Amino acid sequence: MKKNKELARQHRVIQEQKINNLEKEKKILSMASMIDGQESERIRIAKDLHDGIGGLLTSVRTQIKRIEKEVSILSEFDLYKKTNQLIDEAATEVRRISQNLMPSVLRLEGLEVALEDLCTRLREVHDLKVDSHFDFRELNISETQQTFIYRIFQELTNNIVKHANATEVLMQVNNYGDHLNMIIEDNGQGFAFDKLEPQGGLGLKSIQSRVDFLSGEMEISTAAGDGTSISINIPLEEKREV
Ligand SMILES: Nc1ncnc2c1ncn2[C@@H]1O[C@H](COP(=O)(O)OP(=O)(O)OP(=O)(O)O)[C@@H](O)[C@H]1O
Numbered sequence: 001m002k003k004n005k006e007l008a009r010q011h012r013v014i015q016e017q018k019i020n021n022l023e024k025e026k027k028i029l030s031m032a033s034m035i036d037g038q039e040s041e042r043i044r045i046a047k048d049l050h051d052g053i054g055g056l057l058t059s060v061r062t063q064i065k066r067i068e069k070e071v072s073i074l075s076e077f078d079l080y081k082k083t084n085q086l087i088d089e090a091a092t093e094v095r096r097i098s099q100n101l102m103p104s105v106l107r108l109e110g111l112e113v114a115l116e117d118l119c120t121r122l123r124e125v126h127d128l129k130v131d132s133h134f135d136f137r138e139l140n141i142s143e144t145q146q147t148f149i150y151r152i153f154q155e156l157t158n159n160i161v162k163h164a165n166a167t168e169v170l171m172q173v174n175n176y177g178d179h180l181n182m183i184i185e186d187n188g189q190g191f192a193f194d195k196l197e198p199q200g201g202l203g204l205k206s207i208q209s210r211v212d213f214l215s216g217e218m219e220i221s222t223a224a225g226d227g228t229s230i231s232i233n234i235p236l237e238e239k240r241e242v
């Protein structure tokens with residue numbers, strides 16, 4: 001009788017664990033698909049803005065130049081100058097917004113150049129010594145996946161600039177055929193990862209969601225005064241179309 005009760009209790013515990021795991025999986029999935037939806041939407045809006053409105057503004061500028069050729073006196077009017085200035089401002093603003101939504105370097109030149117660009121910025125703007133090595137040999141991943149990886153590195157480098165107080169950074173991506181390994185290390189002040197407040201920043205949480213969405217794993221190795229090393233593995237064999 002006692003044995004039966006114990007068995008029933010164990011069965012209940014296992015069932016509860018299964019339900020917990022399922023709920024967790026469901027949560028990760030819905031978060032991942034939300035992020036995926038947001039990212040595809042951002043890419044779409046960035047393209048529409050850049051190619052659509054950006055293109056239109058370029059045409060407006062060309063037309064106005066034509067009118068100026070016909071009516072050369074126009075260039076002496078303040079109102080005309082101001083109009084030109086406003087068109088330039090609108091074009092810059094469109095470029096700025098679409099750049100934020102999806103960096104044009106990523107759109108035009110792909111992930112490797114975009115990551116090199118991040119490194120150059122760390123070197124030139126933030127005076128960091130950056131050692132980078134990217135091996136993307138025949139890496140065939142979708143635009144959304146590329147954007148995810150770019151955003152992960154973008155947030156990790158933001159964190160280095162914001163929190164690490166480092167002088168050196170190592171950034172690596174290696175394609176091992178069945179998985180992609182990304183490493184980012186700094187020699188800064190490090191932090192106590194397990195003592196982070198749950199209600200704290202969003203950066204690492206959003207990185208974790210992106211890694212989950214890519215079915216990957218992230219390992220953070222850091223300690224106060226000891227720099228930070230983050231390694232992320234993304235499986236490649238799963239040819240998921242996103
Ligand atoms: N490379 C790093 N070096 C030192 N501390 C770091 C580093 N990366 C993260 N941290 C610490 O981890 C915390 C959490 O980082 P996270 O990116 O989640 O949030 P945040 O940067 O504070 O805010 P948000 O990203 O939302 O703007 C940071 O506040 C910082 O204390």
Ligand SMILES: [Mg+2]
Nearest residue numbers: 159201203204
């Ligand atoms: Mg952050």
